[in-house]
Amino acid sequence: MNVIQAVKLYITKMTEESGPGMKVILMDKDTTSIVSMVFSQSEILQKEVYLFERIDNQAKWDSLKHMKCIVFIRPTSENIALLSRELRSPKYGVYFIYFSNVISKADIKTLAECDEQEVVREVQEVFADYLAVDRHLYSFNIVGCLHGRSWNQQHLQRCSQGLVALLLSLKRRAVVRYEAGSEPCARLAERVRDLLRRETVLVDNNIPYNGGAPQPQLLVLDRRDDPVTPLLNQWTYQAMVHELLTINNNRVSLEGVADVPKDFKEVVLSAEQDEFYAKNLYSNFGEIGQTMKALMEEFQRKAKSHQKVDSIADMKNFVEQYPLFKKMSGTVTKHITVVGELSARVAAQRLLEVSELEQELACQSDHAKHLQHLKSLIANESVRNEDAAKLVALYALRYEKHAGNALPALVEALKGRAGEAAARAAVLLLEYGGAHARQSDLFGLQDAVKITKRLFKGVKGVENIYTQHTPLLKDTLEDLIKGKLRENLYPTLGDDLNGQRRPQDIIVFMVGGTTYEEALCVHQLNQAYPGVRIILGGTTIHNSASFMEEVKSAMAGLHRIHTRHIRNV
Numbered sequence: 001m002n003v004i005q006a007v008k009l010y011i012t013k014m015t016e017e018s019g020p021g022m023k024v025i026l027m028d029k030d031t032t033s034i035v036s037m038v039f040s041q042s043e044i045l046q047k048e049v050y051l052f053e054r055i056d057n058q059a060k061w062d063s064l065k066h067m068k069c070i071v072f073i074r075p076t077s078e079n080i081a082l083l084s085r086e087l088r089s090p091k092y093g094v095y096f097i098y099f100s101n102v103i104s105k106a107d108i109k110t111l112a113e114c115d116e117q118e119v120v121r122e123v124q125e126v127f128a129d130y131l132a133v134d135r136h137l138y139s140f141n142i143v144g145c146l147h148g149r150s151w152n153q154q155h156l157q158r159c160s161q162g163l164v165a166l167l168l169s170l171k172r173r174a175v176v177r178y179e180a181g182s183e184p185c186a187r188l189a190e191r192v193r194d195l196l197r198r199e200t201v202l203v204d205n206n207i208p209y210n211g212g213a214p215q216p217q218l219l220v221l222d223r224r225d226d227p228v229t230p231l232l233n234q235w236t237y238q239a240m241v242h243e244l245l246t247i248n249n250n251r252v253s254l255e256g257v258a259d260v261p262k263d264f265k266e267v268v269l270s271a272e273q274d275e276f277y278a279k280n281l282y283s284n285f286g287e288i289g290q291t292m293k294a295l296m297e298e299f300q301r302k303a304k305s306h307q308k309v310d311s312i313a314d315m316k317n318f319v320e321q322y323p324l325f326k327k328m329s330g331t332v333t334k335h336i337t338v339v340g341e342l343s344a345r346v347a348a349q350r351l352l353e354v355s356e357l358e359q360e361l362a363c364q365s366d367h368a369k370h371l372q373h374l375k376s377l378i379a380n381e382s383v384r385n386e387d388a389a390k391l392v393a394l395y396a397l398r399y400e401k402h403a404g405n406a407l408p409a410l411v412e413a414l415k416g417r418a419g420e421a422a423a424r425a426a427v428l429l430l431e432y433g434g435a436h437a438r439q440s441d442l443f444g445l446q447d448a449v450k451i452t453k454r455l456f457k458g459v460k461g462v463e464n465i466y467t468q469h470t471p472l473l474k475d476t477l478e479d480l481i482k483g484k485l486r487e488n489l490y491p492t493l494g495d496d497l498n499g500q501r502r503p504q505d506i507i508v509f510m511v512g513g514t515t516y517e518e519a520l521c522v523h524q525l526n527q528a529y530p531g532v533r534i535i536l537g538g539t540t541i542h543n544s545a546s547f548m549e550e551v552k553s554a555m556a557g558l559h560r561i562h563t564r565h566i567r568n569v
Contacts, residue, residue: 001505001533003132004272006169007038010098010126011072015047017122018068018096024051026086028073031100033141033249035072037131040273055082065093074129075103080110087114096122100129101165102199127206129165130537131249134271136526137519138166138537141249143546144553145512145539149183159539160191163218163509164199166537172505173207174216176493177485181439182222184511189220193493216505219480219490223512223538223550225440226472227433228362228397230515230547231390233355235466237288238281239516241269241338243543244345257341267334276331282520284467285342292339299332350382354391355466361394363468365443367402370395378413385418390544392426398443400435408566415569424569425548431563432551439489440472473508473536474521480506481525481532506534513550514538 015023025044027035032054035044051064055073069092073079087095097111102125111123131139140162145155167174178189196203223230234243245252250270254260271278280291346352357373360366374395378388392410399405407430415423479485483502508514508522514536522536540546 001170001172001507001535002135003130003138003166003170003535004038004135007034007128007130007132010128010169011035011039011044012047014070014072014096014098014126015044015049018070018094021048021068022066023047023049023068023070024053024064024092025049026053026055026069026071026073028055028076028079030074031072031128033131034100034128037133037250037270038272040268040270055079055086063091067092069093069095071095071097072126073099075099075101075107080107084110084114087111087120088116090117090119093119095120098122098124098126100126101161102202127165127168130162133250133541134519136522136535137514137541138535139514139541140537140539142539143513143549145550146184146554147556148554148558151184151187155539156188156191159188159509159511160195163188163192164195166507167196167218168202168206170507170535171207172216172507173203173209174218174505174507176218176220177490178220178493179222179225179439180489180491182224182511185220185222188509188511189218189493192218192220214503216507217480217503218507218509219476221473221476221508221510222439223510223514224433224437226438226442227429227547227551228394228442228469229471229473229517230513230542231394231429231544232358232362232469232517233351233466233544234517235285235355235464236282236516236520237277237285238269239520240285240342242516242541244342245338246543246545247541252338254337254341257337260337261333263330264334264337267338269338274331276335282523284464285346288339292336295332295335299329348382349384349387350377350380351387352466353377354383354387357391358394359465359468361391361398365398367399367404370398371404371406374410375413378410378417385422386545386548388414388418389422389426389548392423393429396426396430397433400430411566411569420569425552427560427563427566427569428555429548429551431558431560432555434562436562440476442472469517471515471518471521473510473518474525477506477508477522477525477534481529504532506532508534508536510536510538512538512554513540513542513547515542 014025025035032052049070051067055071056078071083073083083097097120103123108123111120131141133139140159142155142158145152145159176189176193178185180186234240238247241247241252245254247269250268252267252269253265254267255265268274269277269281271281276291276295280288283291354377357370357377360373361370374391377383377391392407392414395410396407399407411423411427414426476485480490481502510518519536519541522534526532526534540550542550
């Protein structure tokens with residue numbers, strides 16, 4: 001199961017079916033992102049696509065009848081209206097239309113009526129209706145999918161349609177399981193099941209029966225069950241970049257960074273297009289420094305070997321090697337710029353000290369020690385307001401039921417240094433993901449196995465204090481792989497044709513967003529369990545800032561029930 005390959009196959013099919021000749025690709029906002037995630041501009045140019053147009057923002061070109069137009073859009077009512085307008089007065093010679101998901105017969109009829117000049121050669125459904133972030137990671141780029149415990153209906157429709165497209169693109173006839181304690185998970189699971197039933201013919205035509213093999217499982221989880229993971233500073237390359245600089249559709253803006261070379265104001269970080277990034281996205285920060293040093297040394301060696309260009313043979317050799325040399329030069333500059341900025345921020349924002357307490361709050365229970373350390377960091381002006389707010393939120397989650405809970409006083413101290421908005425954010429997080437909202441035993445306070453695991457880990461010691469935490473998702477997936485995931489907590493919707501056997505293919509979807517730390521977990525599980533294939537996705541991929549926005553959006557306008565005792569915020 002490789003989501004990048006699945007989307008690439010569809011886009012390659014579109015460019016090949018239109019035959020040879022100059023082509024334009026006409027997209028909407030969503031499909032533009034879908035294509036750019038899996039193809040670089042140079043790769044798509046090799047497929048004779050010379051023009052990229054947005055259907056909602058078309059420039060007034062002269063008629064380009066010599067060009068073929070590949071239309072790739074989502075089947076929304078707005079897009080149907082825009083495409084109808086285009087077909088009434090066509091700018092291009094012929095049109096090959098591809099919808100990223102199922103389109104209704106009524107919409108097909110509307111388009112047919114508009115095609116008076118008979119320029120449409122093809123209308124097809126392709127199921128590339130999600131962002132393929134990595135081979136085992138996908139997203140819908142939606143922040144703020146819920147209001148309280150209820151879906152925004154537009155986002156519910158987008159996610160359910162996107163998940164059906166995902167299953168069709170991967171050719172997996174999955175049984176749907178969901179977190180029983182979560183109403184949003186139940187609603188989404190039901191909607192996906194209903195869509196799959198309604199499109200039975202489409203499913204049968206696209207997905208072969210897998211005989212007696214265990215049926216793939218689509219597991220729908222709720223972010224509220226683990227509100228800790230998105231709050232933590234990360235120390236692997238990809239996750240660190242997202243936390244400190246923000247990755248948006250594989251792009252990182254360095255606009256505000258001092259002394260950045262002109263060509264590196266925005267850089268692309270894609271494992272498919274950048275070999276160094278692919279090899280190092282899961283390396284920790286210490287390893288990255290060593291790898292960068294080795295890369296620099298290799299670059300210097302190659303640079304020296306190109307200094308002498310005396311003979312024709314030297315010139316020929318240089319020209320042959322130059323594209324590779326230039327590419328390597330760009331790679332070195334890009335990653336040194338990014339790593340340099342990460343390093344500067346770690347030092348300036350006291351992130352090692354902040355991260356140490358974050359990890360302790362997430363993994364250990366020592367109230368007096370943690371409270372004292374937290375108070376000292378709140379008083380430290382070098383610590384950013386948002387980091388102080390995250391630490392208070394982690395304390396609130398960890399010690400919610402503790403007899404000596406000092407949250408009101410901490411909130412007051414936070415309010416004094418960072419203002420009411422920061423203090424309120426910490427309180428809203430407890431309202432959003434406190435014990436009342438969670439199905440799981442997040443901190444392992446009741447589960448005897450988890451308590452034993454924690455004690456054993458404490459005795460054995462931890463290799464790295466900054467990476468003690470493992471997401472709840474890891475335990476959930478290991479239970480599922482071993483056939484131990486309890487049916488009463490994660491019920492099955494629809495028919496499991498082959499009974500509840502251990503699944504080999506698992507597709508996870510996190511309502512409320514997933515993280516790069518959880519993507520690393522899935523990568524490790526894929527390696528640890530040969531024969532098991534897991535892919536992970538969510539409404540979005542969070543860093544701590546976007547997660548705080550998610551919480552704020554979900555709690556907007558709602559009365560606080562579980563944190564009413566904390567006044568004046």
